[in-house]
Structures are given as C-alpha cells and as structure tokens.
Amino acid sequence: MLFKTTEQHEEFRAKIREFAETELKPIAFMLDQKNEFPDEIVKRLAEMNMLGIPYPKKYGGAGLDILTYAIAVEELARIDGGTGVILSAHVSLGSYPIYAFGTEEQKKKYLVPLAKGEKLGAFGLTEPNAGSDAGGTETTAELVGNHYILNGGKIFITNAGKADTYVVFAVTTPNIGTRGISAFIVEKGWKGFEFGDHYDKMGIRSSATAELIFNDVKVPKENLLGKEGQGFKIAMATLDGGRIGIASQALGIAQGAFEHAVEYAKEREQFGIPIAHHQINSFKIADMATKLRAARFLIYSSAELKEHHEPYGMESAMAKQYASDICLEVVNDAVQIFGGNGYLKGMEVERAYRDAKICTIYEGTNEIQRVVIASHIIGKPPK
Numbered sequence: 001m002l003f004k005t006t007e008q009h010e011e012f013r014a015k016i017r018e019f020a021e022t023e024l025k026p027i028a029f030m031l032d033q034k035n036e037f038p039d040e041i042v043k044r045l046a047e048m049n050m051l052g053i054p055y056p057k058k059y060g061g062a063g064l065d066i067l068t069y070a071i072a073v074e075e076l077a078r079i080d081g082g083t084g085v086i087l088s089a090h091v092s093l094g095s096y097p098i099y100a101f102g103t104e105e106q107k108k109k110y111l112v113p114l115a116k117g118e119k120l121g122a123f124g125l126t127e128p129n130a131g132s133d134a135g136g137t138e139t140t141a142e143l144v145g146n147h148y149i150l151n152g153g154k155i156f157i158t159n160a161g162k163a164d165t166y167v168v169f170a171v172t173t174p175n176i177g178t179r180g181i182s183a184f185i186v187e188k189g190w191k192g193f194e195f196g197d198h199y200d201k202m203g204i205r206s207s208a209t210a211e212l213i214f215n216d217v218k219v220p221k222e223n224l225l226g227k228e229g230q231g232f233k234i235a236m237a238t239l240d241g242g243r244i245g246i247a248s249q250a251l252g253i254a255q256g257a258f259e260h261a262v263e264y265a266k267e268r269e270q271f272g273i274p275i276a277h278h279q280i281n282s283f284k285i286a287d288m289a290t291k292l293r294a295a296r297f298l299i300y301s302s303a304e305l306k307e308h309h310e311p312y313g314m315e316s317a318m319a320k321q322y323a324s325d326i327c328l329e330v331v332n333d334a335v336q337i338f339g340g341n342g343y344l345k346g347m348e349v350e351r352a353y354r355d356a357k358i359c360t361i362y363e364g365t366n367e368i369q370r371v372v373i374a375s376h377i378i379g380k381p382p383k
C-alpha cells in the first residue's frame with residue numbers, strides 16, 4: 001500500500017500543473033461555453049509525451065507508471081474536467097485494450113501512434129439498449145471472407161469524431177450472451193463509419209461526445225482484437241483500469257473547486273471576519289479536505305495495484321464510486337461557500353458543479369460500481 005508519492009511523481013505533477021495553469025486555464029471557460037474541443041491542448045499534450053504515459057517506450061509511450069497517468073488526469077481536471085476525460089478515454093479506453101490484448105502487429109500499427117500522440121483513441125461499448133447491461137450489445141459483426149461486416153451503432157462515445165482509432169464491441173455469435181461478443185479495432189474514415197451530432201452536454205463540454213454509426217463497415221479480419229468471443233472480457237478488464245482515470249478526473253474537479261472555495265472563504269468577510277472562520281464553513285472545509293484525501297488514497301493505491309499486476313478491479317470500482325460521490329459533495333459545498341457569486345457563469349465552481357455530475361454516471365454508474373464491489377465480496381446472486 002502506497003502512502004506517499006515519490007519525488008518524481010511530484011515533479012511530474014508540478015510540470016503538468018504549470019502547463020494546465022498557463023495554457024488550459026485561460027481558455028477553459030471559452031471551451032465550456034462554445035462546446036469546443038481543445039485541439040491545441042491535445043497537440044501540446046502529445047508534444048509533452050503525455051498521451052502514452054503508462055505505455056513502454058518501445059511502443060511509443062513515456063514508460064512511466066499508472067500513478068503518473070492518474071496524476072496527469074487529476075491535474076488537467078483540476079482546471080477543466082472535459083480535458084481530463086479526453087486523456088482518460090484515450091489512454092485507458094482507446095489504447096489499453098490494444099496494449100493488453102493486441103498482437104505485435106496491432107500494437108505496432110495502432111498502439112505506437114496512439115502512445116506517441118499522433119493519433120487519438122476512443123472506445124465504443126455503450127448502445128441505446130446496452131448501457132449498464134453492457135452484455136446487451138446489439139451491434140453485429142459478421143465474418144464474410146476476409147472481413148467482418150459491422151452494423152449497428154454506439155452512443156455517448158467520448159472523443160467521437162476527434163479520435164482516429166476506435167475499439168468497438170460487436171456480437172459475432174448471437175444468442176449466447178456475453179461470450180458471443182468480440183472486440184475490433186476500427187479506423188475513422190472507413191466506408192460506412194459515420195458520426196452523429198455532438199451532444200449538447202451539461203458539463204465536460206470541452207470533450208467531444210457523439211454517436212458512432214456503422215453501416216456495412218468492412219473491418220479486416222486482422223483487426224479482431226483478442227479472440228472471437230473474448231470481447232466482453234476485454235471490455236470489462238479495460239473498464240477496471242478506466243475507472244482509475246474517471247476517479248482521477250473526479251478528484252481533480254473536486255480539488256480545483258475546493259481550492260477556489262478556500263481562497264474565497266479566506267478573503268470574503270461577513271459579520272466582521274473572513275467567512276472561513278465561521279465554524280459552519282471551517283467545518284465544511286475540514287470535511288472537504290478529508291474527503292479529498294480519502295479519495296486520493298483510494299485512487300493512488302488502486303493505481304499501484306494495477307502497476308504491480310495485482311488484482312485491482314474491486315479497488316478501482318471503490319475509487320471511482322467514492323471519488324465521484326465525494327466530488328459532487330465537494331463541488332456543492334464549494335458553490336455554497338461562494339453563495340450567489342458561485343452561481344454565475346464564468347465562475348470556476350459553477351463549471352466544476354456541472355462537470356462533476358457525469359463522473360457518477362459514465363464508465364459504469366455508481367450503482368454498477370457497487371454491484372462490482374459487492375460481487376467481489378459476496379459473489380454473484382444465485383440464478
């Protein structure tokens with residue numbers, strides 16, 4: 001169990017914090033208001049070798065650890081929740097399944113440009129009838145000669161349209177449940193692969209989210225990821241790690257709002273003293289700080305478990321569920337401390353309040369996290 005980050009981790013944090021403060025902060029409100037994807041920021045992250053943080057150098061990555069990646073997501077989300085999830089979806093969801101389950105050829109062709117940041121990645125699992133019940137996938141992939149023919153669609157896909165490489169899940173053998181699902185690597189630009197309009201979201205508005213539409217898309221046989229029928233397990237294993245990213249995003253959003261609230265509470269005076277020293281607020285600040293610290297330990301320790309190839313699925317679900325639950329509490333308290341000022345557009349805490357909510361919903365709702373945690377402890381319910 002890790003109780004302290006290393007000097008290298010904190011040097012890395014200082015570097016990405018400086019970047020986020022100087023390059024992301026000045027445009028964060030504009031991105032939110034215009035629903036605009038931060039192309040330039042993503043380009044800069046690639047230049048700084050941040051898009052393949054936990055992947056080996058031989059695959060174009062930075063060769064750093066999972067904890068460093070978690071810190072990167074946290075620090076970006078401290079300034080802008082949307083940018084945090086762009087990195088998380090690219091590293092954890094778009095790149096990881098290729099790293100963990102791809103052949104050497106697939107890694108050379110797809111992982112290397114993803115890890116170098118030359119290409120952006122995404123993950124297509126969710127469908128209108130397969131949300132929490134991911135096994136209800138209806139998109140199909142039928143093998144015809146040397147190609148699978150992909151038909152169907154995905155919804156709520158982070159990085160949709162902006163990403164070049166998509167890991168997509170589809171049914172290859174109908175009527176046998178999760179064991180009939182397979183994973184494929186699909187490229188933007190292939191005939192029949194289109195995108196829906198970008199959603200107009202409550203928060204994380206700098207991130208691109210849209211539908212994927214597949215109409216007779218010819219996917220070469222060699223783009224099957226893993227074996228036929230292994231797709232659901234690939235999706236689940238990928239989400240185990242993805243949840244560390246979303247937990248880090250939630251932590252970053254909450255940390256940012258907390259810092260603004262503390263600063264404001266120390267300056268704002270009512271009844272002749274800074275409002276921070278009214279016990280109602282000082283206790284709030286104490287509770288916020290405690291929750292942040294607890295969430296950070298859950299996240300960093302699950303990152304360390306993953307790094308050391310120890311089981312971490314239950315721990316990452318705990319981290320995601322707890323960090324996103326407390327994120328909502330912390331941003332709510334932050335807006336409360338700001339009073340009417342916190343309710344105004346242009347205030348960071350107002351944006352954090354909107355950005356926070358999605359963290360309890362995506363990459364498995366917090367209800368599903370509890371299903372995952374409980375099943376690790378008591379097993380699945382009897383049939």
Ligand code: CAA
Nearest residue numbers: 125126132133134135158178233236237313362363364368
């Ligand atoms: N790793 C590897 N294998 C796993 C696994 C894991 N973590 N979890 C389950 N499996 C295996 C099981 O062992 C089982 O294998 P067998 O067929 O050999 O028995 C198989 O997968 C089926 O498992 P379950 O019976 O447990 O599956 P289920 O249908 O009951 O579903 C669930 C379980 C946990 C509810 C799952 O459906 C789930 O996680 N749902 C949530 C989906 C989700 O998180 N979606 C997020 C979309 S991505 C996103 O949101 C991205 C974004 O925008 C940023």
